[in-house]
Amino acid sequence: MASAMAGIEALKGTHQELKSRMEKSVDDFRAHLASTRTGRANVHMLDQVKVDYYGTDTPVSQLGQISTPEPTLILVQPYEKAMVSAIEKAIRTSSNGLNPMSDGTAVRVPVPPMTEERRREVVKQLNKTLEDHKTAIRNIRRDGNEQIKKAAKDKLISADDEKRANEEVQQLTDAEIKRIEELFKAKEKEVMTV
Secondary structure, three states: OOOOHHHOHHHHHHHHHHHHHHHHHHHHHHHHHHOOOOOOOOHHHHOOOEEEEOOEEEEHHHOEEEEEEEOOEEEEEEOOHHHHHHHHHHHHHOOOOOOOEEOOOOEEEEOOOOOHHHHHHHHHHHHHHHHHHHHHHHHHHHHHHHHHHHHHHOOOOOHHHHHHHHHHHHHHHHHHHHHHHHHHHHHHHHHHOO
16 A cells, blocks of 8 residues: 555655554564463573673573474573573573573573463463553554644645545554454464463
8 A cells, every 4th residue: 555644745754654663563572472482392482581691681592502402392502601500590580480401511491381370371471562562553653643743733734634644544553453463363372272
């Protein structure tokens, strides 16, 4: 769909800016879903885990090679042996309920099957994250509507242009919210499948 706003000089950049900000929100939600724990081991389960690396919170993936040699095991092989215990501690204290073990050279993270209660808890957390991202998208919509209103107030656009632009912002908002709701439904199904 061609943007009506792109044809209006005063709103040329507005549509692209809003779309890009909303897409960032969708991408952030998608990354959050990827790191969510399901019943199987997945290298992305450690994406949110940060390790204190000489005073800097650093993602585990930057400190070692992460693999899943078995469906119920994540293996972290640190690039520096000195980081083994720090990585183990960071995984243990993270909120994903994993209990890592190290042998001095690598960290093994067994992924136990999830209980029904744990599955429901994960879905509940995902739902909260979904709502946060919907709110972020709605806030972007509000910013767009304020830019349009200001352009109309400054007589840079006509009342018809203002109405069309507002409708377009709403369509964009609805489309992006629908995208994250579909991503959520797919992930919810994956989490609840035993």
